[in-house]
Amino acid sequence: MRQVSDPKLRARLARLELRARTAVEGLRGGRHRSPLRGSSTTFAQHREYVAGDDIRHLDWRLMARSDRNIIREYEAETDLRLWIVLDASASMAFTTGEWTKLEYATWLAAALARVACDQNDMFALFLTHGDRLERPLPARGGETHWTSLCNHLASLEAEGAGDPALGLQLAGGQMEGRGLVVWIGDNLGDPEAAAQAASMLRRAGHDLIVLRTLDQAEVEFNFQHNTRFEGLETELRLRLDPNAIREAYLAEFEAHGAELRRRLRSSGCAFRRMPIEEPLEAGLVEFLARRNAAKSGRSL
DSSP states (O other), X not given: OTTTTOHHHHHHHHHSOOOOSSOOOOSSEEEEEEEEEOSOSSEEEEEEOOTTOOGGGBOHHHHHHHSSOEEEEEEEEEOOEEEEEEEOSGGGGOOXXXXXXXXXXHHHHHHHHHHHHHTTOEEEEEEEETTEEEEEEEEEOSHHHHHHHHHHHHTOOOXXXXXXXXXXXXXXXXXXXXXXXXXXXXXXXXXXXXXXXXXXXXXXXXEEEEEEEEOHHHHHOOXXXXXXXXXXXXXXXXXXXXXXXXXXXHHHHHHHHHHHHHHHHHTTXXXXXXXXXXXXXXXXXXXXXXXXXXXXTOOO
């Protein structure tokens, strides 16, 4: 967790408001917009007065013009529920550098949970291993909970096989209440399955961010000499001249990535590729800052 503990990174993350763009619901009063109506200063809508309504919310000016009893409704403010879904399948053990895709993914997860913790929001952790789901941490908040999350992530090992979209679907079925879902993984499965899982979450009222962690070698296929390739989730073993297959590989990889991006964004998701060689400051912080600026109508 050395990147998450960096004081400069934590200071920058603390300044970011990690807010869902869609309405979220929560258990405590807070700073996030909710579909529930309650006592707040943010106007929601007008409706007809019914017996039992608080007469302090009558809109006297509108009533004078319409000759009807009209109530002003306000949005309740609630805390965010952050659902982190982390792909820990065997393919996440791949690396050609100093750390694996899984290690980088755990840094992302811990950094996001840190933001939620600093905002007094609740956060939960799901771990997926292909078709197997773990839920080591429920939705809670506080320093102790964040420490527990870091402990779970630090001891995590990549294992299991299968389409990661299945794990996301399983996790979605265990999420209580609407919130912000952050799906972290290499997304090497079927783009259509990923889009279906994303659409399921969106229909349930969740906001969804997809952070795709990839090693540079997967993106650029920069192998030069005769190389033995071993499948991390299959028994496939091949020795190949990378120069002979580079063009075909890159075309297939880019086509898969473009389809994945198109389908997820058409489902209303935010999507970003996260090269594991990229510092968190250059990736996660910039992405969240731009997302919040777009949400508030500002430009960077």
